[in-house]
Amino acid sequence: MAECATAAFERQRGSPTPETISLCTHSSTVTAKRAGEMLRYSTKRKLPPTPLTHLRIKLAPVFAECLGTTLFVLLGAGANLTSTIDTESSQTSWLRSAFGCGFGLMLGICVTGGISGSILNPAVGLVFALYRQLPWMLVPVYILAEFIGAFIGAILAYICFAHSLDTFDNGNRQISGPYATAGVFGSFPRPFITNGAAFLSQSIGSGILVLGIFAITDPTNFPSRSTTPIAVGLLLTGIAIGLGYPAGFPYNAALDLGSRCAAAIWYGKNVFTFHHSYTWVPVVASFAGALGGASAYQLFVVSRRSLIIIRQVRGDDSVHESVHNVSSLAS
16 A cells, blocks of 8 residues: 555654644555554454454445445435425525535545545545545446445435426426426436536636645645535535536536436437437536546646655656745745
């Protein structure tokens, strides 16, 4: 596992403090720490050191990603279904959906943060592997777990609301029209929004989401780790309220595609071909936006101390020169 940059920097200066270690938010470090704790816990409980026990420990981050995404989708889809069916309170339906998705993400992070790092988004996993030392071997495994979790979450949400949906649309599941509910399980743009405009909207929203996540999980910028779930949940809520109108606010390839696959069970294959085969737009846009947002943070917002930490870990003189130049300009 890769060493957390902050801890490595402190080790260069002396002994890293517990506070410094607690600020390290790299998923690889968290996973290794939790794996050790689980091993000690199993030893105290006198669990047999069987291959099954070790397999459970190794797969715990994968199961955590699946469970966290399930909770995220279940609460988010449930809030959207409530807003769609409850026509009497339509004036507050958008806020209900936005806060429901935000609270769902918050719960997913709270449940899984200490086990897997709460990636819960394929695009976030990709940029964390690029910039935050998440092992590349975990990226495809996490993506698969997140897709399965989204599929399960959508099915559970449908089961909870099946009878309510029958009352709403008389058992005729529709993708478009006044009684359409398929958009709850997969984002669809407004009828007057083209795929190109929707792609732009989704990319910008995804970029802001990832840029915010990078800022919140940067220990040299936002050191209060205990408030991370609340901050990220409110971040998604704010983006949903501010930018979600044109094409929804999935900003998550696993959430959109996994939920859409579940919706195909009841709504048919048209959920993939509706609106000029719109399915690819939220998937590709989430990755494009995430790469842009993460790169923007690393290029423009990364703090001076972060650059010094990178130099201490990598021994890169060019980084030292850039820090010196920045200090000269600042003075």
